[in-house]
Amino acid sequence: MNPIIVNKLAKSYEKVNALKGISFEVEDGELFGLIGPDGAGKTTLIRILASLLLPDTGKASLVGNDVVKDFHEIRKIVGYMPSRFSLYTDLTVQENLEFFAGVFGSTIEENYYLIKDIYHMLEPFKGRLAGKLSGGMKQKLALSCALIHKPKILLLDEPTTGVDAVSRKEFWAMLGKLKAEGITILVSTPYMDEASLCDRIALIDKGEILSVNTPKGIIALFPQKLYGISTPNSFSLLNHLRTLPICKDAFLFGQEIHVTTSNSNITCESLHDLLSNSGFTNSTVTLIEPTVEDCFMQLMGNNR
Amino acid sequence: MEKKEIIIEVENLVKKFGQFVANDNLTFKVFKGEIFGFLGANGAGKTTAIRILSGLLEPTSGKISVAGYNAYSQRDLIKANIGYMSQKFSLYDDLTVRENIRFFGGIYGLYGKILKARIDELLSDLKMTEFKDDLISSLPLGWKQRLSFSIAMIHKPVIIFLDEPTGGVDPITRRSFWEMIHSVANQGTTVFVTTHYMDEAEYCDRVTIMVDGRIEALDSPANLKKTFNANSMDEVFVMLARKAKSA
Amino acid sequence: MNNSKPNKFWGFALKEFRHIFRDKRTLLIIFGMPIAELLIFGYVVTNEIKDANIAILDKSGDYLSQKLTSKLASSGYFIPTTYLYSENEIEPVLRSGKAKMVVVYEPNFAEKFFREKNAAIQIITDASEPNTASLLANYAGSIINSFASENGANELRSSPIDIRVRMLYNSELKSVFMFVPGTMALILMLLTAMMTAISIAREKELGTMEVLLVSPLKPSHIVLGKVLPYVGLAFINALVILFLGYTVFDLPMRGSLALLLLVSFVFIILALSLGIFISTVSKTQQVAMFFSMIGLMLPTMLLSGFIFPIENMPLVLQWLSALMPPRWFISAIKTIMIKGEGIAYVWKEMLIMIGMIVFFLTLSIKKFKVRLS
Incomplete structure (x- = not known):
């Protein structure tokens, strides 16, 4: 049986339907990404899995334990990192670790091998108050605290939000190592570029799952050809493209504009000529492989 | 480079908190109508610099002028001439769209017919006239973000500071937000923006990368990529930010 | 499991002590406030008379x-x-x-x-x-x-x-005698109830409660672990107040000291259970503070016989005052300290306080959530 099973899970608050009956499964030892913007329902889902919230309808289980009935069991096997910074700011790094180890009836030494790498980075600051750490370090400490009892399943709610690009990369590298230890990891993130670092991902928006697949699989399902256009003046080209009838979607992607067309006869050359004729002479057009973000936007568009 | 009007001029800006040097000798200029990206790792000193430039914090030393005003003695004038929007979209959830606009308009000294006209203008620009009596809490995130941006612009400031304006927003909304930023800059407003999305760094006219309180790089995205021999701003950033020694 | 239990509690208590001793404001409130309040009340009152x-x-x-x-x-x-x-x-x-x-x-x-x-x-x-x-x-x-x-x-x-009948036993005519028990009730009430309520609410605010909930700890472990340090601190405070009353204000100690400490202990537990109850209904520190102030401090001051004699109150307020925990504590310690009576004269107060403890704890356990919201 898969360690995480989510079956038609629904939850609504007063006004909003946070989850509209979603289903998916996470396999043993998988690094599974839950990818979607704020308000997609990521936090609600993770809290239900952590047995902190009750679903309205549907079922979910972790290693065979029902999240509603068997919450005592679940709390023994889960490591959870909420989206907010959730450590004691007035305790030092060392004291936080000791405390959380104590809460789980464990010690830092017992599962030291798990947090060794992270702890190594934290060690120079172990006497520092957690409140005085930088964002990246806080996040590493929070991860250590969630790992200290050697959980079977790690639930991480937006661990990289608000953290700079370098710390994010380091954090994902750590998740890779934990996966190698056999821990099943469910991680949510609003950063689409982190999708490629997961084994499989679920794209989620407005309480619905748009797609569940490997990042490559999701990209392979992109229904159209995607053109990348580079030009020195992207914004005016973007506005121009949107006036063209053959253009389906046009979005900025860093230095490029990603364009899909409704006309399958279009080629890079014909598109380039079309633009040149309109005065955008020094643009280059290439056929490109979509990113997960392209797929997300395309699926979001279908969904609306 | 053609001659442009300088809107922000910073020479040797230093800000210390006790022994800690948050901003170490920053020098840069920002021009009118420019989108100026301000990148840096957590704790590199971005927030401090933004607070000084928006008149919230007095610098320790250095020559700083913002919109022609002195950052020591004319902080109130600076505040009156800039707009500020943070990632938290500081709107009142329990007030309606119109009430929020009216409140913030009032703060910036708009009143009577001018305020009313500005509210109507803003609502129609945002295509939100229909929803003017809806509570903020009932709006989708993307709308809140656009409204929050428009409200930060309600007094037509010469500079707008955006502190991680797109955090957590869906990719489509994020892009339409940048189109909004661009059109505002085209109309002559200077945009000073921070972000953790490296693709957004590419949309800026020029980008500053701060490391450990100092400016490590400042140029257009294209030149930066050339200088550091990188394919994307993400690579440039990671290359520079890895040098950081602070935790 | 069993041998790790004391470990868990000790870890919790240690953490709680660290919170307290690292925050100078908390420390000042816990140890400065009782002394200041006692001296101020004491002297203001004597001067007035x-x-x-x-x-x-x-x-x-x-x-x-x-x-x-x-x-x-x-x-x-x-x-x-x-x-x-x-x-x-x-x-x-x-x-x-x-x-x-x-x-x-x-x-x-x-x-x-x-x-x-x-x-x-x-x-x-x-x-x-x-x-x-x-x-x-x-x-x-x-x-x-x-x-x-x-x-x-x-x-x-x-x-x-x-x-006032009370004066009968107060032969030296020292008004302070009436105020020391009142102040003691007020301080123990505020300190223990408010501090526990706030410290539990703070965990909710910080998000650490989320992490604690998603751990094998039972809610009773969490609550007891948080509350334990305050029992000790409050007891030290009670001793300080009594010592000050005895040395500075020549308070008589006619009854048994052991009985007095027992009554104080029961009252501390009562204040704690009130604090726990407040924390189960407040999500933020601010709300907890508000409830403690309005719900505890004002009634203690106004209705417990601390400032206004209960006998002079309108009947409705007299009934209300019977619901105020500090009223029974004040009455009991006056009986012990000033009248010098034994357990035979304070069992009623003790019983009422114990009843209140049971009431608030049961209510709190019912209300304490093993989940969010």
């Missing part, structure tokens, strides 16, 4: 009435500032606040005193400040009684409006 302005309406004007007036004046409690000539002046002089008490001698005071052995003195006090009023009346009554016996007569009657 010393040097009270009084008015004299001497319809007799003989040597005995004048002698009594000067005895009142020399007691140190009263300063006769105004002399009245008719009964009509009594009300205005009280109302204007020029005098806090009026002493009226009947005509032919000395003659009646020696011949008829029945001289009347009327004492009129401004009962808008009931505590002061009753204190003054009692002081005056006591001075007059001793004056009467000095002058070889026991029949001299005073007719104060309200003599």
Whole structure:
């Protein structure tokens, strides 16, 4: 049986339907990404899995334990990192670790091998108050605290939000190592570029799952050809493209504009000529492989 | 480079908190109508610099002028001439769209017919006239973000500071937000923006990368990529930010 | 599992102590506030009762009435500032606040005193400040009684409006005796209840409660672990207050110290269970603070007999006061300390407090959520 099973899970608050009956499964030892913007329902889902919230309808289980009935069991096997910074700011790094180890009836030494790498980075600051750490370090400490009892399943709610690009990369590298230890990891993130670092991902928006697949699989399902256009003046080209009838979607992607067309006869050359004729002479057009973000936007568009 | 009007001029800006040097000798200029990206790792000193430039914090030393005003003695004038929007979209959830606009308009000294006209203008620009009596809490995130941006612009400031304006927003909304930023800059407003999305760094006219309180790089995205021999701003950033020694 | 339990509690308590000792404000509140409050209350109250302005309406004007007036004046409690000539002046002089008490001698005071052995003195006090009023009346009554016996007569009657029974045992006429128990109740209540309520609410605010909930800890573990340090601290505080009362204010310690500490302990547990209850209904520190202030401090001050005597309250408020935990504590420690009575006289108070503990704890356990929201 898969360690995480989510079956038609629904939850609504007063006004909003946070989850509209979603289903998916996470396999043993998988690094599974839950990818979607704020308000997609990521936090609600993770809290239900952590047995902190009750679903309205549907079922979910972790290693065979029902999240509603068997919450005592679940709390023994889960490591959870909420989206907010959730450590004691007035305790030092060392004291936080000791405390959380104590809460789980464990010690830092017992599962030291798990947090060794992270702890190594934290060690120079172990006497520092957690409140005085930088964002990246806080996040590493929070991860250590969630790992200290050697959980079977790690639930991480937006661990990289608000953290700079370098710390994010380091954090994902750590998740890779934990996966190698056999821990099943469910991680949510609003950063689409982190999708490629997961084994499989679920794209989620407005309480619905748009797609569940490997990042490559999701990209392979992109229904159209995607053109990348580079030009020195992207914004005016973007506005121009949107006036063209053959253009389906046009979005900025860093230095490029990603364009899909409704006309399958279009080629890079014909598109380039079309633009040149309109005065955008020094643009280059290439056929490109979509990113997960392209797929997300395309699926979001279908969904609306 | 053609001659442009300088809107922000910073020479040797230093800000210390006790022994800690948050901003170490920053020098840069920002021009009118420019989108100026301000990148840096957590704790590199971005927030401090933004607070000084928006008149919230007095610098320790250095020559700083913002919109022609002195950052020591004319902080109130600076505040009156800039707009500020943070990632938290500081709107009142329990007030309606119109009430929020009216409140913030009032703060910036708009009143009577001018305020009313500005509210109507803003609502129609945002295509939100229909929803003017809806509570903020009932709006989708993307709308809140656009409204929050428009409200930060309600007094037509010469500079707008955006502190991680797109955090957590869906990719489509994020892009339409940048189109909004661009059109505002085209109309002559200077945009000073921070972000953790490296693709957004590419949309800026020029980008500053701060490391450990100092400016490590400042140029257009294209030149930066050339200088550091990188394919994307993400690579440039990671290359520079890895040098950081602070935790 | 079993051998790790004490470990968990110890870890929790250690963490809690660290929170307390690392925050200078908390530390100041815990150890500075009781002392400051006790000294301030104590001294303010004594000062108020010393040097009270009084008015004299001497319809007799003989040597005995004048002698009594000067005895009142020399007691140190009263300063006769105004002399009245008719009964009509009594009300205005009280109302204007020029005098806090009026002493009226009947005509032919000395003659009646020696011949008829029945001289009347009327004492009129401004009962808008009931505590002061009753204190003054009692002081005056006591001075007059001793004056009467000095002058070889026991029949001299005073007719104060309200003599408090409590004063009977308070022979040295020290008002502080009434305030130390009240202050002790207030401090223990505020400290323990408010601090626990706030510290639990803080975990909710920080998001750490989320992490604690998603751990094998049972809710009772979490709550007990958080509360334990405060029991110790509150008990130390109780000792400090008693010590100060004893040394600085010469508070009598007539009853058994062990019984007194037991009663204090029960009250501390009661305050803690109240704090836990407050924390289960408040999501943020601010709300917890608000509930503690409005829900605990004001009723303790106003309804527990600390400032206003319960006997003088309207009936409805008297009923309300019976619901106030500190009322029973104050009553019990007064009985023990000042009257010197044993358990036979305080079992009722103890029982009521224990009943309240059971009530609040049951309610809290019912309300405490193993989940969010």
